[in-house]
Amino acid sequence: MSGLVLLKSIIFYLEVTKIVNRNISQMDKRLEELPKLAEGVKKENKKYFANLKKRTPKNLDYVMQDIHEKEFAKTDCLTCGNCCKTTSPIFTERDTDRISKHLKMKVVDFKNQYLESDKDDFMVLKTAPCSFFDEKDNTCFIYDVRPKACSEYPHTNRKKFIQITDLTISNTEVCPATFNIVEALKKHFPFEPNKKIRR
Numbered sequence: 001m002s003g004l005v006l007l008k009s010i011i012f013y014l015e016v017t018k019i020v021n022r023n024i025s026q027m028d029k030r031l032e033e034l035p036k037l038a039e040g041v042k043k044e045n046k047k048y049f050a051n052l053k054k055r056t057p058k059n060l061d062y063v064m065q066d067i068h069e070k071e072f073a074k075t076d077c078l079t080c081g082n083c084c085k086t087t088s089p090i091f092t093e094r095d096t097d098r099i100s101k102h103l104k105m106k107v108v109d110f111k112n113q114y115l116e117s118d119k120d121d122f123m124v125l126k127t128a129p130c131s132f133f134d135e136k137d138n139t140c141f142i143y144d145v146r147p148k149a150c151s152e153y154p155h156t157n158r159k160k161f162i163q164i165t166d167l168t169i170s171n172t173e174v175c176p177a178t179f180n181i182v183e184a185l186k187k188h189f190p191f192e193p194n195k196k197i198r199r
Contacts, residue, residue: 031082034082053162053165057189087174089124091115098145168182169182
């Protein structure tokens with residue numbers, strides 16, 4: 001490798017590192033502000049979704065999928081990782097079987113080591129951040145076999161979205177992308193008292 005090519009490679013690496021660090025810094029600031037922002041619109045969101053449930057647009061799921069895709073085209077979860085740092089997914093029996101097999105553990109040992117029942121009797125992690133989360137780079141040690149709840153998070157592109165509006169409001173406190181998606185949805189289907197939502 002010539003000196004010029006090596007120099008260009010080093011400059012490129014430094015530029016990429018600078019961009020990544022800037023994005024992480026911006027995300028850290030956003031995560032710091034997020035709980036206050038989400039709390040500030042919580043009542044508005046509850047009222048909005050209550051009205052949306054009364055008059056659900058026929059194309060809501062398609063609109064949500066489009067908004068979701070646009071948001072995640074510009075959102076890099078690896079600069080955030082807040083869901084893995086602060087909350088636990090629900091582990092189904094299929095999840096525990098699959099992950100135990102991947103870790104070469106007995107299911108009972110996996111459950112005893114990592115999981116507990118929550119107040120609703122769902123199996124969740126004993127600790128936060130997630131036991132399988134690498135805080136150095138926001139990656140997951142079991143990404144290929146992660147729980148279904150993780151692979152579908154934040155659930156804003158799922159079918160029958162109207163059924164999970166309470167969960168979505170909760171997720172706006174954790175996930176900046178979810179906050180943005182809800183705000184985009186409110187612009188797409190604006191609600192005004194005594195005025196029909198356009199379908």
